[in-house]
Amino acid sequence: MVFSSITFIFYFLVIVISLYAIAKGALRNGVLLLSSLFFYFYGEGKMTIILIAVLVFSYYYARFIEIHHQRIFLALGLVITFLPLVYYKYSGFILENFGIIYRVALPLGISFFSFQAASYIIDVYRAQVKASRSILNYGTYLTFFGQLVAGPIVRYETIAKEVERERKIDIDECYYGLRRFTIGFAKKCIIANTLGAIVLEFEGVDSSIIYWSIAIFEVVQLYFDFSAYSDMAIGLGLVFGLHFLENFDYPLYAPSIRDFWRRWHMSLGTWFKDYVYFPLGGSRCKTSKHIFNLLLVWLLTGLWHGAAYSFIIWGLYFGIFIILERYTPLKKITEVPILRNIYCLFVVFVGFVFFNHSADPFGFIIKMFTFEGALSNEALYLLSSYLPILIISCILASPLLKKIYERFKDLKWMHYLEALGIIVLFIGSLAYLVGAGFDPFLYFRF
Amino acid sequence: MYKKITLLIVVIIVLSMSVLTVFSNRTISYLERRYLDTFPKVDLADPDFYEDLDDYLSDHLFFRDELITLRNLTNRYLFHFKDNDGVYSKDGYLFDILKFDAESVSDLILKTNELKDSYFSDREVYFIGIPRKNDYSELYHPSDLRFDDIRQLLIDGLDMPLIDISGLLSLDSYYHTDIHWRQDKLKDVARYIVEAIGDIYVPVTTEAREVYPFYGSLFSKSFYDVNPDILYYLEGDFNGVRVYDLEKDSEVPVYDKEATTHPDLYDIYLDGPSAYLRIENEDAKIDQRLIVFRDSFASSLLPLLIDSYSRIDVIDLRYFDASLIESLDLDDKAKVLFIYGSEFIDQSGALR
Numbered sequence: 001m002v003f004s005s006i007t008f009i010f011y012f013l014v015i016v017i018s019l020y021a022i023a024k025g026a027l028r029n030g031v032l033l034l035s036s037l038f039f040y041f042y043g044e045g046k047m048t049i050i051l052i053a054v055l056v057f058s059y060y061y062a063r064f065i066e067i068h069h070q071r072i073f074l075a076l077g078l079v080i081t082f083l084p085l086v087y088y089k090y091s092g093f094i095l096e097n098f099g100i101i102y103r104v105a106l107p108l109g110i111s112f113f114s115f116q117a118a119s120y121i122i123d124v125y126r127a128q129v130k131a132s133r134s135i136l137n138y139g140t141y142l143t144f145f146g147q148l149v150a151g152p153i154v155r156y157e158t159i160a161k162e163v164e165r166e167r168k169i170d171i172d173e174c175y176y177g178l179r180r181f182t183i184g185f186a187k188k189c190i191i192a193n194t195l196g197a198i199v200l201e202f203e204g205v206d207s208s209i210i211y212w213s214i215a216i217f218e219v220v221q222l223y224f225d226f227s228a229y230s231d232m233a234i235g236l237g238l239v240f241g242l243h244f245l246e247n248f249d250y251p252l253y254a255p256s257i258r259d260f261w262r263r264w265h266m267s268l269g270t271w272f273k274d275y276v277y278f279p280l281g282g283s284r285c286k287t288s289k290h291i292f293n294l295l296l297v298w299l300l301t302g303l304w305h306g307a308a309y310s311f312i313i314w315g316l317y318f319g320i321f322i323i324l325e326r327y328t329p330l331k332k333i334t335e336v337p338i339l340r341n342i343y344c345l346f347v348v349f350v351g352f353v354f355f356n357h358s359a360d361p362f363g364f365i366i367k368m369f370t371f372e373g374a375l376s377n378e379a380l381y382l383l384s385s386y387l388p389i390l391i392i393s394c395i396l397a398s399p400l401l402k403k404i405y406e407r408f409k410d411l412k413w414m415h416y417l418e419a420l421g422i423i424v425l426f427i428g429s430l431a432y433l434v435g436a437g438f439d440p441f442l443y444f445r446f
Numbered sequence: 447m448y449k450k451i452t453l454l455i456v457v458i459i460v461l462s463m464s465v466l467t468v469f470s471n472r473t474i475s476y477l478e479r480r481y482l483d484t485f486p487k488v489d490l491a492d493p494d495f496y497e498d499l500d501d502y503l504s505d506h507l508f509f510r511d512e513l514i515t516l517r518n519l520t521n522r523y524l525f526h527f528k529d530n531d532g533v534y535s536k537d538g539y540l541f542d543i544l545k546f547d548a549e550s551v552s553d554l555i556l557k558t559n560e561l562k563d564s565y566f567s568d569r570e571v572y573f574i575g576i577p578r579k580n581d582y583s584e585l586y587h588p589s590d591l592r593f594d595d596i597r598q599l600l601i602d603g604l605d606m607p608l609i610d611i612s613g614l615l616s617l618d619s620y621y622h623t624d625i626h627w628r629q630d631k632l633k634d635v636a637r638y639i640v641e642a643i644g645d646i647y648v649p650v651t652t653e654a655r656e657v658y659p660f661y662g663s664l665f666s667k668s669f670y671d672v673n674p675d676i677l678y679y680l681e682g683d684f685n686g687v688r689v690y691d692l693e694k695d696s697e698v699p700v701y702d703k704e705a706t707t708h709p710d711l712y713d714i715y716l717d718g719p720s721a722y723l724r725i726e727n728e729d730a731k732i733d734q735r736l737i738v739f740r741d742s743f744a745s746s747l748l749p750l751l752i753d754s755y756s757r758i759d760v761i762d763l764r765y766f767d768a769s770l771i772e773s774l775d776l777d778d779k780a781k782v783l784f785i786y787g788s789e790f791i792d793q794s795g796a797l798r
Contacts, residue, residue, distance in 0.1 A: 435517030
C-alpha cells in the first residue's frame with residue numbers, strides 16, 4: 001500500500017486512527033503493529049514473513065547482546081540481520097558477475113527496516129539504548145507503516161521513550177501531523193508525479209537540451225517524491241505521538257556536494273556516518289586513510305541504493321567530489337555565492353544520471369554534452385510548456401516559503417491562511433491522485 | 447481554535463467521501479467515456495485483489511469527475527501547460543498530439559499488402575487514409591503527425607491505389623471534442639469513394655438526428671474551454687437492411703439508440719466496435735458488393751453506403767485475426783476497400 005492512494009487515505013488511515021483512539025495503553029502499540037503488518041501485507045503478501053523474521057530476530061538478539069557483550073556476537077547478529085537484504089537485493093548482482101542469471105523479487109522497504117534493525121542491535125551493543133523489553137513496543141518502532149517502505153531510517157533512541165510509554169492524542173500534534181502529511185501528499189501527487197509524467201514526454205526527443213531537461217526534472221522529481229514520503233512519515237508519526245527527525249533540508253540549494261549530502265536523505269547519511277565512517281576512523285587519521293574511509297562509505301551508499309555497477313559509480317562519483325572539495329582548490333568554488341550553487345547543481349544533475357539511467361548512463365551524458373538538436377522546435381515547445389512548473393518546483397524546493405511563513409506565523413490571518421492552504425492542498429492532491437493516473441513508486445529497488 | 451476547525455473539516459471531507467464512495471452506484475464515467483471498475487472478487491490471499499480494490503475505489507471516489515476537472519484546470523491556469531496529456535484546444539476544437547511513427551506505417555503497409563496477396567490478389571483493392579482534424583488546423587506541436595507524413599509512404603508502399611479524400615474534408619467535418627468525423631458531413635465523401643472505386647453511388651435518403659451531449663474522447667483531457675458536442679446521425683429507411691454481428695451471432699441495428707447510455711456515444715453507429723459485420727440490403731437497387739477493412743471511422747461512413755451495395759462485409763482487424771479470414775463466407779466478387787484513420791495507420795500495433 002502506498003500513502004498516495006485512496007485506499008490508504010480514505011479507509012486504512014480512517015480505521016487505524018479510529019482504533020488507535022479507542023485503544024488505551026499498550027493496546028495502542030498493538031493497533032499500530034498489527035496495522036503496520038497489514039499495511040505491508042497489503043502490498044507484499046507473503047514477503048511479510050521477512051519483515052516479521054527481521055523483527056523477531058533483532059528483538060531477541062538485542063536482548064542477547066545486551067548480556068553477552070562481545071564483538072563477535074555483534075558481527076554475527078549483523079550478518080544474520082543483513083542476510084535477507086543480501087539475498088534479496090544483492091544475490092542476483094553477485095551471481096551475475098559469475099555469469100549466472102538469478103532474479104528474485106525484492107521485498108519492499110527491506111533496506112530501510114534492515115538498517116533500522118541493525119542500528120538497534122549496534123546501539124544496544126554500544127549501550128546507547130537499553131534493549132526493549134516488549135516486542136510490541138519494539139515492533140511498533142521497526143514496522144511503523146509511516147516510515148516502513150520509504151524511510152526515513154529511524155534510530156530506536158530517537159523514539160524509544162515515545163514507543164515505550166503511553167501516548168496521548170494531542171490535537172495540536174494531530175494538526176501539525178495533518179499539515180505535514182498534506183504538504184507531503186501535495187508534493188508527491190501534484191509536483192513529483194507531474195514532473196515524472198513530463199519526463200516520460202521528454203523521452204524520445206533527440207535534443208541535448210531535452211537530455212539536460214530530463215536530468216534536471218528527474219532530480220527535482222526525486223527530491224519531491226522522496227522528501228514527500230518523509231514529510232508524510234513525519235506527519236503520520238506526529239498523529240500517533242512519534243517524533244521522527246528531519247530527512248531533507250532543502251538539498252537543491254546546498255553550496256557544496258558535501259553539504260548536499262548533509263541535507264539529502266539525512267537519516268541514511270547519519271547511519272553510515274555513525275556505523276561505518278566513524279568506526280573506520282572518520283577524518284581523524286592520515287589523509288590516505290581518510291580518503292579510503294570516504295570512498296568505502298560512498299561505495300556502500302551507492303550499493304544501498306541499488307545492486308548495479310551504475311549505483312557503485314554513482315556513490316563513488318559523489319565520494320570523489322567530496323574528497324576534491326576537501327583536499328583540492330575546488331573548495332574555493334564552494335565559498336563563492338551563486339557560483340557554488342551552480343557548481344553543486346551541475347554535479348548533482350550529471351551525477352544522478354547514473355542513478356536514473358543505469359542501463360547506459362555514459363551514453364546519456366554524452367548526449368547531454370554533444371548539443372545536437374539543442375534548439376529543435378519540439379524541444380522549444382516542450383520547454384515553453386513545462387518551464388513554469390519547473391520554476392514553481394524550484395521555488396517550492398527552496399527555503400523561501402518557510403522563511404516567509406516563519407516571519408508571519410504568529411499573525412492571526414496567517415493561521416487561517418495556513419488552514420485554508422491545508423484544505424486546498426488536500427483537495428488538490430486528491431485531484432491529481434485520481435486525475436493523473438500516473439503514480440510511480442520509486443522505492444521498489446531500495 | 448483554527449487547528450480544531452481545520453482538523454474537523456478534513457475529517458468531514460474524508461469521512462463523507464469514504465462513505466459516499468462505498469455507496470457509489472455509478473457504473474459509467476461519461477466524462478472519461480468508460481465503464482468503471484466493478485468490485486473485485488474478494489480473495490485476501492491474492493495480491494491482485496488489493497490492486498483491483500485500489501483501482502475500484504479510485505474509480506468510484508465521490509466527486510471523481512470534479513477532481514479530474516480541477517486537475518486539468520490547475521495544469522492550465524497554474525502550471526500553464528500548453529497541452530494536457532497531449533490534448534490542446536484551438537479555435538473551439540480539441541486536438542490530440544500524435545507523433546509520426548514511420549515504422550508503424552510501414553508495418554501496416556506490409557500487412558495490408560500481405561492480405562491482398564493472400565486473399566484478394568484477383569480483386570480490385572483500394573486504400574483510403576483519413577486525415578486527422580489536425581491537418582485542417584495550423585500546426586501546434588512541431589512534431590504532430592500530418593497526413594502528408596504518411597501519404598507518400600502509402601503511395602510508395604501499397605500495392606493498391608490510394609483514394610485521397612483529404613480535399614473533401616475540412617475542420618468542421620470533425621467533432622469539436624472527439625477525433626472522429628461527423629456523419630452529417632460525409633455525404634460527398636461517401637459519393638466520392640463509391641465512384642472512385644468504379645461503382646455507382648445511390649444516395650441514402652436521410653434525416654439528421656441529434657444527440658446531446660456528446661463528450662468526445664478528448665473532452666476529459668481538455669481545459670474545459672470547449673463545450674460538449676452534438677452527435678449527429680442520419681436516419682434513413684433501413685427496413686430492408688440486416689446487419690449481422692459475428693461475435694454476438696445476432697442482428698444489430700444500423701443505429702443503436704440504446705448506445706446513448708453507453709460511455710462512448712460513438713457506439714451508436716453500427717453498434718460500436720465489432721470484429722466482423724455483414725450488412726445486407728435486400729432493397730438495394732444495384733447488386734454491388736464490397737468488403738471493407740476498417741477502424742472506427744468507417745462506422746459512421748458505412749450507413750451512407752447502404753443503398754449503394756447489396757452486401758458489405760466489414761472486418762476490423764483490431765479484433766479479428768487476419769489468419770482466419772478464409773473462415774468467413776466472403777463474397778468472392780466483391781471489391782475490397784481498406785479505410786483507416788491516420789491515428790490507426792500511425793499506431794497500427796493493434797493490427798492482428
